[in-house]
Amino acid sequence: MIKVEIVKCLKDNFSYIVHNNQDALVIDPSDSDPLIKSLEKLNLKAKYILNTHHHFDHIDGNLALKEKYKCKIIGFINDKERIPGIDICLKNNEIFNKGDFKFKTYHTPGHTLGHICYHFF
Numbered sequence: 085m086i087k088v089e090i091v092k093c094l095k096d097n098f099s100y101i102v103h104n105n106q107d108a109l110v111i112d113p114s115d116s117d118p119l120i121k122s123l124e125k126l127n128l129k130a131k132y133i134l135n136t137h138h139h140f141d142h143i144d145g146n147l148a149l150k151e152k153y154k155c156k157i158i159g160f161i162n163d164k165e166r167i168p169g170i171d172i173c174l175k176n177n178e179i180f181n182k183g184d185f186k187f188k189t190y191h192t193p194g195h196t197l198g199h200i201c202y203h204f205f
Contacts, residue, residue, distance in 0.1 A: 086184060091122045097141050104184040107131045113145030135159040137196040138166035160191065163198035
C-alpha cells in the first residue's frame with residue numbers, strides 16, 4: 085500500500101514523501117534537511133526525486149538527497165538543463181513504472197513552461 089507524508093519545508097512550502105514502507109520517492113525537495121529527518125524517522129530510503137518544475141523552492145534539495153541516498157532525479161525533458169542532477173527525463177503522457185511506483189506525466193505549462201504533474205495509479 086502506497087502512503088503519502090507531507091513535509092513542511094522553508095517558510096511556506098511543502099514537499100511529499102510517497103512510500104511503501106520500504107522505498108520512497110520525494111516530490112519537490114526545496115530543502116533536504118526536513119526531508120532527511122522525515123525519511124530517517126520513517127526508516128525509509130529515497131529511491132527517486134520527482135520535480136514538477138525548476139524553481140529553487142522545488143529543487144534546492146535535489147543534490148544533497150541524491151548524494152546521501154544515491155537516488156535518481158526525475159523531471160520533464162524540456163527542463164533537463166534547469167533541474168540539477170536530473171537522471172531520468174520524461175515526456176508528456178509518459179508512464180513511469182518501477183516497483184510499487186507507477187505514474188503518468190502530464191505537461192501542464194502555465195506556472196512555468198516546463199511544469200508537469202504526476203498522476204499516480
